[in-house]
Amino acid sequence: MVRTVLCDLLGIDVPIIQAPIGSATGPELVAAVSNAGGLGMLSVTWRTPDEIRELLRETFSLTTRPFGINLVINNDVHDKLEICLEEGVKIVSLFWGEPGRYIETSHRAGAVVIHSAGSVAEASEAVKAGADIIVAQGWEAGGHVRGTVSTMVLVPTIADAIAPTPVIAAGGIADGRGIAAALALGASGAWLGTRFVASEEARAHEIYKQRLGWANAEDTAYSELFDVGWENAPHRALRNSTYKMWESSGSPPSGRRPNEGEAVAQRPDGTPVVRYSSSMPTDSMSGDVEALVMYAGQSVELVRETRPAAAIMEQLKTESEHVFDRADSERQFLRHAISTLAYRAGKVLRDAPAGFASFKIGEASRTPAQILAHMGDLFDWALSMAIGEEKWSDSEPIAWDEGSARFFEALGKVDGHLASSLPLACSYGKIFQGPVADALTHVGQLAMLRRLAGTSVRGENYSRAEIIVGRVGPEQSPGRREFDRENETGPIIFERKETSE
Numbered sequence: 396m397v398r399t400v401l402c403d404l405l406g407i408d409v410p411i412i413q414a415p416i417g418s419a420t421g422p423e424l425v426a427a428v429s430n431a432g433g434l435g436m437l438s439v440t441w442r443t444p445d446e447i448r449e450l451l452r453e454t455f456s457l458t459t460r461p462f463g464i465n466l467v468i469n470n471d472v473h474d475k476l477e478i479c480l481e482e483g484v485k486i487v488s489l490f491w492g493e494p495g496r497y498i499e500t501s502h503r504a505g506a507v508v509i510h511s512a513g514s515v516a517e518a519s520e521a522v523k524a525g526a527d528i529i530v531a532q533g534w535e536a537g538g539h540v541r542g543t544v545s546t547m548v549l550v551p552t553i554a555d556a557i558a559p560t561p562v563i564a565a566g567g568i569a570d571g572r573g574i575a576a577a578l579a580l581g582a583s584g585a586w587l588g589t590r591f592v593a594s595e596e597a598r599a600h601e602i603y604k605q606r607l608g609w610a611n612a613e614d615t616a617y618s619e620l621f622d623v624g625w626e627n628a629p630h631r632a633l634r635n636s637t638y639k640m641w642e643s644s645g646s647p648p649s650g651r652r653p654n655e656g657e658a659v660a661q662r663p664d665g666t667p668v669v670r671y672s673s674s675m676p677t678d679s680m681s682g683d684v685e686a687l688v689m690y691a692g693q694s695v696e697l698v699r700e701t702r703p704a705a706a707i708m709e710q711l712k713t714e715s716e717h718v719f720d721r722a723d724s725e726r727q728f729l730r731h732a733i734s735t736l737a738y739r740a741g742k743v744l745r746d747a748p749a750g751f752a753s754f755k756i757g758e759a760s761r762t763p764a765q766i767l768a769h770m771g772d773l774f775d776w777a778l779s780m781a782i783g784e785e786k787w788s789d790s791e792p793i794a795w796d797e798g799s800a801r802f803f804e805a806l807g808k809v810d811g812h813l814a815s816s817l818p819l820a821c822s823y824g825k826i827f828q829g830p831v832a833d834a835l836t837h838v839g840q841l842a843m844l845r846r847l848a849g850t851s852v853r854g855e856n857y858s859r860a861e862i863i864v865g866r867v868g869p870e871q872s873p874g875r876r877e878f879d880r881e882n883e884t885g886p887i888i889f890e891r892k893e894t895s896e
């Protein structure tokens with residue numbers, strides 16, 4: 396799958412990040428994602444200092460790959476950040492607050508800082524404060540939602556506003572198509588939350604995971620309903636029994652809602668979790684966990700089952716590769732055409748007899764050396780088209796071997812451009828109909844001249860030839876000689892048959 400600037404910055408193989416999903420993250424999930432080449436994120440906000448140390452040590456024991464930690468900074472969590480940095484964390488993600496002081500502390504410890512923003516203004520402020528990477532979180536996201544603009548609009552707007560700072564897209568992404576779309580919008584990576592809540596390793600309650608598998612996008616609601624423990628903070632979650640009860644009672648404000656203060660579930664130590672709490676149902680809770688907030692983004696529509704995180708990562712990589720392959724098929728086809736040209740040119744240029752370079756069949760016809768020089772010029776022109784310059788210049792014929800080397804070198808430069816992630820300044824069709832088609836015609840002329848000069852090039856069934864995309868130098872496979880009677884193993888194709896009439 397494609398590498399982006401984010402891969403180098405974070406030391407990961409693929410630009411896929413398991414978003415921080417609160418208490419549902421644990422070392423198993425984080426390590427599984429990081430071991431699969433992405434970036435796992437451990438949320439430490441609602442954990443005690445001892446728990447944080449223990450979780451970090453466990454995560455370090457499960458992976459040697461980079462992973463990050465996340466802190467929600469609406470309250471002072473400086474002590475928690477210090478613990479993470481002391482334990483050796485090198486990637487810090489921040490959400491919901493002023494990041495300045497946390498960024499300074501993290502940078503002093505040599506950590507990279509990612510800040511999640513819901514608007515251009517917030518992203519720009521965070522960059523000014525020193526953030527290295529910005530997460531653009533769209534309104535369709537699950538969990539607490541910072542802004543009101545959709546991912547599709549927010550990502551390119553933030554990317555333009557803070558370039559060259561890298562942007563990660565969040566909200567609404569749950570498959571490879573979404574990842575490819577995020578990159579197309581100008582993001583350098585994708586941040587997936589809801590998809591990873593429905594992973595085997597996530598510490599979310601089974602009932603919560605099951606509901607994610609059943610839910611559609613319309614089953615999520617954006618509200619401030621679950622505010623006990625985190626007030627005035629909009630979030631997106633499933634419309635569960637608590638939500639429906641509140642809605643059917645006329646959606647009253649906080650303080651007048653049905654059954655406020657009622658304990659609906661318990662933590663393992665027996666502590667109650669009340670209705671409207673901002674705590675999600677984790678696997679260690681018991682009671683009516685369905686009544687607790689089940690954070691989910693609209694991306695839940697694309698989540699149909701709980702799977703191991705490594706399998707999710709594999710699927711995401713394969714799916715996004717598939718999208719890129721499709722988008723790249725024209726580029727691949729043009730590269731194949733150039734390799735075909737290199738193969739055919741290789742046959743007419745190799746083993747040319749002495750004096751062939753200046754062989755002339757008439758006053759008005761060009762010599763092979765002149766044709767070869769022109770073929771080299773065609774690919775200098777092709778490269779100039781690829782980079783948007785459109786330059787032509789005529790070169791003088793040179794010695795046969797040098798002319799041949801120059802032609803292949805020019806071919807290699809054009810193919811190298813197509814093989815890179817550099818954009819093409821003109822259409823693929825223009826390069827084909829101009830330099831490529833022209834050079835193929837000239838290869839035919841050279842073949843005819845070799846026949847006239849008494850050293851024919853052997854014909855073959857080119858559809859079976861060993862033509863390999865990217866092999867564009869003089870080192871081409873020898874022809875298969877299928878039309879050569881001496882080496883014939885099967886029936887001769889294209890031979891005129893005698894008729895009986």
Ligand SMILES: Cc1cc2nc3c(=O)[nH]c(=O)nc-3n(C[C@H](O)[C@H](O)[C@H](O)COP(=O)(O)O)c2cc1C
Pocket residue numbers: 414415416417418419438440465466467489490511532535536537538539565566567568586587588589590592675690691692693694695
């Ligand atoms: C269950 C859940 C818990 C979340 N907890 C956090 C958190 O602790 N810190 C944070 O920065 N973002 C948190 N988020 C937001 C995610 O990091 C991310 O922005 C969001 O999930 C992206 O949208 P998606 O769910 O459509 O992938 C949470 C999201 C979910 C679904």
